[in-house]
Every structure is written in C-alpha cells, then in structure tokens.
Amino acid sequence: MHIITLDIEEWYFEKTFHNGRAEQYALFDRTLDKCLQALSDVKITATFFCIGQMAVHFPEVIKKIQECGHEIGCHSNVHKWLDKMTPDECREDTRIAVDSLEQCIGKKVKSYRAPAFSITDKNPWAFEILVENGIERDASGFPASRDFGGFPEFGTDKPAIVTRNGISIREFPVCPINILGRKVVYSGGGYFRFFPKFYIRHKMHHQDYVMMYFHISDLAALKEKFLTCKEYESYYKEPGTLLRRCKRYFKDNFAFGNTLDKFCSVIHYGRFHNLSMANISIDWKKSQCVRL
C-alpha cells in the first residue's frame, strides 16, 4: 500500500514571519497548482495536512485542495510542536485547529499529523487528545531517530492500532529502511531530495507499505535562511549555538534540486491512496496493537 501526504503551512509562516511577500505567496500558489495538476493527471487523491490558521487566513488555499477531491487533515493550529506543549495547551491547540478546518471545509476532519512528527515517548497523552477532538487516524509516527520529534521505540513501521487509557486510534507511521544499520526515511524530507529516482523506485517496489510525505517548501525548492540565535531559539526552544544553527542550515538546504520534477515522477511508481481510502482497505483485525 502506497500512501501520499502533504503538509500545508507555508503561507501562514510567510504572513507571520516575513510580512507576507507577494512573490512568495505566488511561488507557493504556483507550486501547489503544479502539484494538484500532477496528482490529477494520474488520478491520485492525497491527504493534505493543513494547519488550522491556514483555514483562518488562507481559506481559498484549503478550499482549492478540497475541490480537487483530496482529503483535508489537521496539522495542529500554528505548527507548534506537541512535545513543547502541556496537555492543556495541546488540547486547546487541537480544538481550535480542528474547528477552524471543519468550518472551512464544511465536513469532519478525521486525520492528523503532528508538526515535526512531535508525538514521542514523552507525550503519548497526545493520542488521547486527538481522539477527544474526533480524530480517528494519525500519521505522526516516526519510528526512527531524528533531530526533533521521532519515536524510535514505537514498535512498528506498519499501520497499527494505538491504545492508551481506554482510547484507540489508527496509526499510519512513516516507513524507514535500514542503511548500514541506521534507520533512514527516504519517502520525504532531506533523504527524498538526496536519493536518485531509480533508488526511490527500487525501494518502493520492495516495501509493501510506503508513506510518502512532502511540503510545499520542498517542492518549491525554497532555500531556508541562516537563522539568528534569537530566531533559532524562538522556533526550536533550545540554545541557538553556532554549531546547531550551521547544522540546521545544512539539513534544511541539503540536496535541493528539482524536487517537484522528482515528485511528478514518483507518483507514477505506485498506486497511491490517501489516509481515508487506506483506512478502508486495511484489515485492521490483523494489524498490530501498540499499547502506550
């Protein structure tokens, strides 16, 4: 099973952190249009995880995605990481985000992905909050190490049922591969940009479950700037040493090329579903149960 997802947040970041430059909005709009056209050409509907504030400030973007037949999921309200929030803050953030998105699209939102895969072994209570807010399936599981977020001890890299304190939720984690004993996720982010197409195709054909994830900033080949200490600390909530800022700059800008072209090729490599369709075709009785 191949699943395709995109996270939608860039317009809001532009408005909040860069004063809303018209040329950047135009770049995001253009990139989204190309992406929607490419998906339509191969008759794929994806899940687009959108932040709640996109629905408030850029409802036309969300509506355009919905009108193309894609599933709208929730990606938090302002992209604040769940592992940096208290349970009460997370509850409020999720409630506002889901409400805003549902008002915008006029239907229930049932799928969720945490910003930066920030449901970890430190905040499994987040699953309870998702269920309280009507979320039935989650795609925040990242069963490998990463700089921020990630859940290496999650226990499976296949769709699973997470249970905790009497609630249950269907989980669609990302799907790492092993390279020299290290778990690497090639189906999105920096490694997707780095690996050549033939390698991605080869890996996809050898995995029976693949979760692809993209950002508009990746597809637009948007260069990230070198952060000041203050900017780094305000976003990452840790000391912004020079070494950390250099590392972040390198990772954010690593292997940028024509990712949109690669995206347009890769969507021909499998039979992709969105989360809502995948949810129906999985025999959940046979899937693993992860107790947290």
Ligand SMILES: [Zn+2]
């Ligand atoms: Zn995001």
